[in-house]
Amino acid sequence: MKLAKAQRRHARKQQGSKNRAKARKKVARIHARIADRRRDFLHQLSTRLIRENQTICVETLAVKNMVKNHRLAKAISNVGWSEFVSLLSYKAAWYGRNLVKIDKWYPSSKRCFDCGHMLDSLPLDMRVRTCPECGVVHDRDINAAKNIHAVGLTVFEACGEAVRPGRAKARSGKLR
Numbered sequence: 001m002k003l004a005k006a007q008r009r010h011a012r013k014q015q016g017s018k019n020r021a022k023a024r025k026k027v028a029r030i031h032a033r034i035a036d037r038r039r040d041f042l043h044q045l046s047t048r049l050i051r052e053n054q055t056i057c058v059e060t061l062a063v064k065n066m067v068k069n070h071r072l073a074k075a076i077s078n079v080g081w082s083e084f085v086s087l088l089s090y091k092a093a094w095y096g097r098n099l100v101k102i103d104k105w106y107p108s109s110k111r112c113f114d115c116g117h118m119l120d121s122l123p124l125d126m127r128v129r130t131c132p133e134c135g136v137v138h139d140r141d142i143n144a145a146k147n148i149h150a151v152g153l154t155v156f157e158a159c160g161e162a163v164r165p166g167r168a169k170a171r172s173g174k175l176r
């Protein structure tokens, strides 16, 4: 990787030398480029999610571990989940979509989507679990996502009028 290479080169240069200063700048430039790319990626992803879906349900806090997609995980660890959610929020408003935020305390992982059974605890590293009640084998993240989606739609229907941004048509125009 370019960054690691630049960092190694920087470390090898003599303290206080001109070359070391140059190498340090190079490392900083690569860092900045990576941050830009990640920000871009989150912008593109949030725009796509909003354009392709009428209603999106998100948990207000994603445990780092829950983000399986490597690229997404890295980008989010840089920017922060709450910032990603705020990107989704303003784009939802812009395009006339519904964004339902689910409280981070909702036990989305511990609840069995199929039968509603609630586990007392679920270690973070347990990626797959079998429900002791109904025996269904769940992928942790997919089970959590299904719960968030279901509760989100319920919340949305219950207070839809309050959440729905009127009959506002999606505004046109480019938004990034």
Ligand SMILES: [Zn+2]
Residues within 6 Å of the ligand: 112, 113, 114, 115, 116, 117, 131, 132, 133, 134, 135, 136
């Ligand atoms: Zn179950």
